[in-house]
Amino acid sequence: MADGFNPQEMIDRFRERAEAVQKRNLPAVGGEERRLFIEQAERDFMDFSIIADASPTMEDGVLTLAIDLRPPSDS
DSSP states (O other), X not given: XXXXXXXXXXXXXXXXXXXXXXXXXXXXXXXXXXXXXXHHHHHHHHHHHHHHTOEEEEETTEEEEEOOOSOOOOX
């Protein structure tokens, strides 16, 4: 599977997915279904954004994603 796999292309696809979630229109639903849809969209955006911010490395067929979850420094 590692042959021909480009980790940066995968990261780019996750960035595109995060952007798509932000542009997603709300379906014509109300009440509880609307709330659940919005919550799912928020989780999707967070998950896709985290992967989109990763620094990928590939060594000996092992994909490693380095993700810095520390808050930005004030410096």
